[in-house]
Amino acid sequence: MKNKRILLILVLIFALLIGGASVLYSRLSNTVESDQLAQTEDAPAAGNTEETVEKEPIIAPDFTVYDLAGKEVHLSDYRGKPVVLNFWASWCGPCKMEMPHFEEKSKELAGKVQFLMVNVTDGGRETVETASAFIAGEGYTFPVFYDTAYSASSAYGAYSLPTTIFINAEGHAIAQAVGAIDSATLQKGIDMIR
Numbered sequence: 001m002k003n004k005r006i007l008l009i010l011v012l013i014f015a016l017l018i019g020g021a022s023v024l025y026s027r028l029s030n031t032v033e034s035d036q037l038a039q040t041e042d043a044p045a046a047g048n049t050e051e052t053v054e055k056e057p058i059i060a061p062d063f064t065v066y067d068l069a070g071k072e073v074h075l076s077d078y079r080g081k082p083v084v085l086n087f088w089a090s091w092c093g094p095c096k097m098e099m100p101h102f103e104e105k106s107k108e109l110a111g112k113v114q115f116l117m118v119n120v121t122d123g124g125r126e127t128v129e130t131a132s133a134f135i136a137g138e139g140y141t142f143p144v145f146y147d148t149a150y151s152a153s154s155a156y157g158a159y160s161l162p163t164t165i166f167i168n169a170e171g172h173a174i175a176q177a178v179g180a181i182d183s184a185t186l187q188k189g190i191d192m193i194r
């Protein structure tokens with residue numbers, strides 16, 4: 001009888017712990033904003049009309065990546081156009097989740113906003129072949145470039161995939177998102193650079 005009582009008490013305590021953890025999780029998850037878009041340090045706050053601090057914006061670092069044919073491409077080649085720069089890999093689940101949004105927006109904004117989908121190509125887990133096969137298999141048409149020398153990912157500290165940088169036409173990095181973004185967040189970033 002005593003063992004049954006102890007077992008019953010332990011089961012009740014366990015149930016209370018699980019229930020409490022569930023309630024705490026749901027309350028905390030409701031307060032976490034799903035929009036992970038953050039302005040860069042030197043970007044002016046959206047809607048801020050006060051000119052209290054005059055900072056000279058920093059030009060986004062240039063880099064060299066390669067197209068599928070092996071031709072060098074530089075970020076500076078796109079100066080004068082807003083750029084959405086996305087770092088991804090074909091093995092990255094969150095990268096795959098956001099790609100349809102990039103495809104849709106790149107088609108919608110063709111000629112107005114340049115999308116640079118930069119594959120972080122390590123030569124082992126991710127190769128040009130595996131990445132290009134993934135893109136072809138999914139039927140994506142946005143421009144894909146390969147960061148085989150880590151020039152781009154090092155310049156932007158893109159060690160967590162996916163990472164998206166929003167760069168205005170003057171070449172200033174305005175905002176950044178780490179992790180998969182949804183269509184609304186992508187549009188918000190685009191609005192910041194147009």
